[in-house]
Amino acid sequence: MEMDALIRSISLRDRHYMFLLGAGASITSGVPTATDCIWNWKRQIFLTSNDTVAPKALGDVSLPHVQRRIQHWLDDRGAYPELWDDAEYSFYVNECFPRPADRQQFFKKLLQNGQPQLGYQCLGLLLRAAKIKWLWTTNFDDLVERAIPSDHEHPLLQVGMDSARRIDDIRREEPDPVQVFLHGDYRYDPLRNTERELSADSLDAACRRRLVDLCNDLPLVVLGYSGRDDSIMSALAQAYSQSGRGGIYWGCLSGIDPPGRAAELLDTARENGVDAEVFFISGFDDFMSRLARWWLRSTEYRGSLESLLASKPLPAQFSLSHLSPDFDWALSNAFSIQLPTELFQFKMTLSGPDGNWKQLKSLIAERDIEAGFVKTHVLAIGRSSEIQQVFGDRLETEVEQVSLSGDEFSISNGIVRQVLQSAFVASLAERGFIRDGRYRLRLPDVQTHSFRNVAYRYSESVELGFDCIDENVYVTLLPDVRIHIGEDACVDSETIKAVKRDILWRQRNAEFWDTIKAWTRRLFGNEGWRVVYPPGAETGFEFTVAKHGPLFSRYLSSKPKVTPPAVAQKAAPFEQFSAFETNEPYLLFGNSGKSKHPITGLVNSGGPYESFNELLHSHRDIRLGVVCQEGRENLLAQFLRRFGQPVSVERGDDDDYVVDFPGFESAFGCRLAIPSPGDPAWINCQIPCDGTAVDVNRRITGELTTAIRQISAADQVDVVLVFIPSTWKPFENIAEGALSLNLHDQVKAFCVQHQIRSQLLREEKVSNERSARIYWWLSLAFFTKSLRVPWSLANSPENVAYAGIGYSFDPLQESRKIVTGCCHVYDSAGLGLRFRLGELEDPIWRRDEFSRRKNPYMSRDDAYRLGIRTRQLFFESHSDKPDRVLVCKQTHFLDDETEGLLSALQGIDHVDLLTIQFDGAWRFCAFDPRKSQAHGYPIRRGSGVLLDSNSFLLWLHGNVLGTNVKNDRWGYFQGKSRIPCPVRVTRYSGDTSIETLSRDLVGLTKMDWNTFALYRKLPVIITTPQKIAKISRLLGRLPVDTYDYRLFM
Structure with missing residues (x-):
């Protein structure tokens, strides 16, 4: 049955449908399900029986591999129920807490942390609106009672084990809703958990009789119940073993079939002419909110529901007011700028098949006019006379000047910003530059750069951006280069990007700052800081760039260093922003060792975070399976053998970061079991590459997935290594029309579906067999994918x-x-x-x-x-x-x-x-205050610049001290290319x-x-x-x- 159809049916008849709630209804309110409790008890039994295992090693018991480890130990003992046996719940609660008082205390502590969330709050509102009469529950908690609004007119009648006889006195026509605790209320009753307490004849006779009687007459909706205990399931079986006017509707999470006993119950009901259906939901909260929204849509309670659903507190403001100025700055690529405060506005007649924007662009092409649509109006900048001439008979209104508000400009990517930014760039182009795109200028001079034995012509360029922060507007300069490609040349975009990187990567911190200063002189040095639009005009729309720039950001600190007064006075006019710094985090390894550096931490700080334990891992070794292209097996086998040997770091192999690879077992404390060609765990594939690219891609994917499945079925392996020869490169990524194929993703998707952990290895990596870096990186992949943990965050x-x-x-x-x-x-x-x-x-x-x-x-x-x-x-x-x-x-x-x-x-x-987004415009350079010049290293990683009350820039990429393996006092800049780009962090809620x-x-x-x-x-x-x-x-x-x-x- 469709969930929406059931909701419509329920809402037709107030107080007609009954509800049975199980533990699954309380998950999001902080109450674990029966399954969660079972694994919690198994974990406690395991840990108390094996005191050498650290609890952190079994931290998340909901993960399949953690469960497998615990279950493997339990199965080896031979005294515990089989996995998923119906007796597990009662067995393990009794095994873990044999004394009833301890069980009572366990659940009391567990349930006191629960808070009624949206599903229960919606249920409370429905009870207040007298929409539901009978509510049965296997839960021990008081979430329903706490969810009912305080102004509830009809009290909730609660029936527990101590008051079960009251149920016979409740009349159907009574207006008060009824909640029946079938397993007891933790506050007053002894709870029912064990097999004996949940047996078929353990349910109170009065409660059983009333449940059976009502099920014959009223439909029952089941939510979050596993059907695990005999006491309730036998009562329901009795009810639906005879014909009746009621019905039963069992809710299951989407894609999960009902439990076996529930399916049998529904079959029994159908055989006796009772309407019995399964419906699928994404969760209790989602179902109850949908039900309440539909059921209460035309009632006086609609407003209360909407208030419940719509809670959007304003975010707290970011602040650094508790910090003091330090003797340190960061240098930006931005200037303050004053913009025109007015633009022209008018309406125009549109005609023809072309869209509005296309017609507008066609009219202003080759004109000193910048314009854009804001709803039905055109906003434009230029000479009034030229606008009148260009638009002529198309004008529906007068061309009038209108004032701009700060809100209009601050709208991200708004039309006002685009019009003004484009006009500013157009006017600057008249100062001897070539306009190269809407917001980019380049020098007319052409230089040559050799890349892979090819000479490329290029020009220096700069992209100009506008940003509005707290009603202040800034213009940013981002240096770049333009690669000139002739019309007849055939150069792909990836090659152009590689050429640009090769030119710019040497433009590091000090060189980047010098380039910013050079562009500042070119743009404003000769013709001043006042820019007028239209280009070349003496008067018009004025842009005024502040002379004190580029702007600085001063670091703040809780322990500031003393700043010489003369330095502070000189820097003050340029200071616009406040900066702060976050220390580089430490990682946690085995035996509580700590290090900032993941490789040296592994080697020198106690080995992996999760080392081998015979109680946690079925075997010490990590076993590889291999899928290889026929003819490449010797190359791959030779490469893999070196995992058992030391590999030295060579010069240029990131040798200020990477250390010598000592061999897999020395590094990770376990052996890497590698098959040889011809072993069952090694399969060679002979895949011809003739035919269309799509056909070859599908042929490769089919052969690889067949081999992967064969290895997994025939031999117990932890990770399957898939070798990708260079001859397959043309078939790895294919885009033809609406068809998109990616070999990596295709193989991964197959492995995910079959729970197989895989690692793809391309031939170019294998060819570089002397790279310690490659052996380190692959070793980590094998170790991690064997479901072991290399490190975690410390502190x-x-x-x-x-x-x-x-x-x-x-x-x-x-x-x-x-x-x-x-x-x-x-x-x-x-x-x-x-x-x-x-x-x-x-x-x-x-x-x-x-x-x-x-x-x-x-x-x-x-x-x-x-x-x-x-x-x-x-x-x-x-x-x-x-x-x-x-x-x-x-x-x-x-x-x-x-x-x-x-x-x-x-x-x-x-x-x-x-x-969190990469910022495309803002850059900051590190400053050396003692030398009063840009630093040789870039800005420190973890630095941040506060922009406004809800956003800041953060450098997740940058210089890191204490991680250079050549000299701990030196900085390490990962990638060593140009200067790092910050991310912009914007908060929409939180404190x-x-x-x-x-x-x-x-x-x-x-x-x-x-x-x-x-x-x-x-x-x-x-x-x-x-x-x-x-x-x-x-x-x-x-x-x-x-x-x-x-x-x-």
């Missing part, structure tokens, strides 16, 4: 959860309706817990300022559903609600998204919603301090276990959800279960 705050949201869609498809949303959850130590996928039902498409393309956004309902899935992940993983949650994505949050997410995450004390958020984000850049790099340029909560969603788009159906994300690495 992490407790009870904090991080969630990243990513989307995937096919941009080549004309209809982009199918959008996969992924939420990936990390705990406070940066350990990636689990992820959950779902399709957006009603995506909103908006153009994003930074990517300049249309991206999907969530409707309020989609955001709410994603928030509920996120919340479920938190509680399933933590067995408790976190104190603080940080949710991040790369596109801005619409109001609907903010309201939906906050509504779903109610009850969590601190929820921050952040957008966490700017320092704490920065520490979170900087730390999460170090938690990608797929690389030994010092950090990633974005936090893992941004990168992994996008990667997971992208690969999951290729799955035949979205996975219902939550997976360990290492399958997607």
Whole structure:
């Protein structure tokens, strides 16, 4: 049965449908399910029996590999029930807590932390509105009672084990709602948990009789109940073993079939002519909110429901007022600028097949006019006479000058900004530059650069950007180069990018600052800081650039160094922003060793965080399977043998960061078991490459997946290594019309579906067999994908959860309706817990300022559903609600998204919603205050610049002290190319301090276990959800279960 059809049916008859709630209804309110409790008890039994195992090694017991480790130990003991046996619940609660008083105390402590969330709040509102009469529950908690509004007119009649006889006295026509505790109320009753207490004849006779009687007459909706205990299931079986007017509707999470006993019960009901259906929901909260929204839509309670659903507190303001000025600055590429305060406005007649914008651009081409549409009006800058001449008879209104407000300019990527920015660049072009695009200028001089034995001609260029911060406008200068390619030349875009990188990579901190100063002199040195539009005019629309620039940002600190007064006085006119710094985080390794550097930390600080333990791992070795192209097996076998040998770092192999590779076993404390050609775990494939690219791609994918499946079925391996020869390069990425094929993603999607961990290895890596870097990186991949943990974050705050949201869609498809949303959850130590996928039902498409393309956004309902899935992940993983949650994505949050997410995450004390995007315009250079010049190294990683009360720049990429293996006092700049680009962090909700958020984000850049790099340029909560969603788009159906994300690495 469709959920929406059931909701419509329920709302037709007030007080007609009964509800039976199980533990699944209380997950998001902080109460674990029966399954969660079982694994909690198994974990406690395991740990108390094996005191050498650290509890942190089994931190998230909801993960499949952790469960397998515990279950393997239990099975070896031979005295415990089989996995998923119906007797598990009663057995393990009795085994863990044999004394009834201890069981009572366990549940009392467990339930006191629960807080009624949206599903229960909606249920409370429905009870207040007298929509529901009978509510049966197997839960021990008091969430229903606490969820009912305080002004409830009809008291909730509660029937527990101590008052079961009262149930016979309750009349059907009585207006008060009734809640029956079938297993007891933890506050008053002895609880029923064990097999004897839950046996078929254990349910109170009066409660059983009334339940059977009502089920014959009234339909029953079951939510969050597993059907595990005999006491209730036998009563329901009795009720539906005879015909009746009632019905039973069993709710299951989407994609999950009903439990076996529930399916049998429904079959029995159907055989006796009773309406019995399964309906699918995404969660209790989602179902109850949909039901309440529909049922209360035309009632006096609609306003109360909307207030419940719409909670959007304003974000707290970022502040650095508690810090003092330090003897340090950062140098920006920005100037303050005063813009024209008026523009021309008019309406024009549009005609012909071309769109509005195309007609407008055609009219103003080759004219000194810049213009754009704002709703039905045209805003333009230029000479009034020329505008009158160009638009002539098309003018529907007078051309009038209108004043501009700060709000109009501050709108991101708005038309007013585009018109003024384009006019400014056009006027500057008249100062001896060539306009090269709407916002770019280049020098007329042409230089030559040799790249891969080819001479390329290029010119220096600069991109000019406008930004509005707190009603102040800034113009930024971003130096670049323009590569000149002749019309007959055949050079692809990737080659052009490589040539530009080769020219610019040497433009490091001091050289970049010199280039900024050079462009400042070129643009403003001769003809002044006043720029007039139209170009060449003496009067007109004026842009005035401030002479005190480029602007500085002064560092603030809790322990500032003394600044010489003369230096402070000289810098003061240029200071516009405040900067701060976050220290480089430490990683935690085995035996509590700490290091900033992941490789030296592994070698010198105690080995991996999760080392081998015979109780946790079924075997010490990490076993590889290999899929190789026929004819390349000797090359690959020779390469793999070197994992057992030391490999020295060679000069140029990032030797100020990478150390000698000591061999896999010495580094990781376990052996890498590598098969040889001809072994069952090594399969060679002979794949011909004739035919179309699409045919070859599909042939390769088919052969590889068949071999991977064969290895996994025949031999127990931890990771399957797939060798990709260079001859397959033309077939790895194919885009033909609406068809898009990516070999990597195709293989990964197959492996995810079959729970196989895989590693792709390209031939060019194998050819470079003397690179210690390659052996380190591959070793980490093998170790991590064997479900072991190399490191975690040290000194992490407790009870904090991080969630990243990513989307995937096919941009080549004309209809982009199918959008996969992924939420990936990390705990406070940066350990990636689990992820959950779902399709957006009603995506909103908006153009994003930074990517300049249309991206999907969530409707309020989609955001709410994603928030509920996120919340479920938190509680399933933590067995408790976190104190603080940080949710991040790369596109801005619409109001609907903010309201939906906050509504779903109610009850969590601190929820921050952040957008993290690379900033395309702002750059800052490190400054050496003692030498009063730009520093040789770039800005320090972890530096931040406060822009306004809701946003700041943060350098996740930059210079790091204490990680250079040649000299600990030297800095290390990863990549050593040009200067680092900051991310712009914008907050839409929350109250966490700017320092704490920065520490979170900087730390999460170090938690990608797929690389030994010092950090990633974005936090893992941004990168992994996008990667997971992208690969999951290729799955035949979205996975219902939550997976360990290492399958997607």
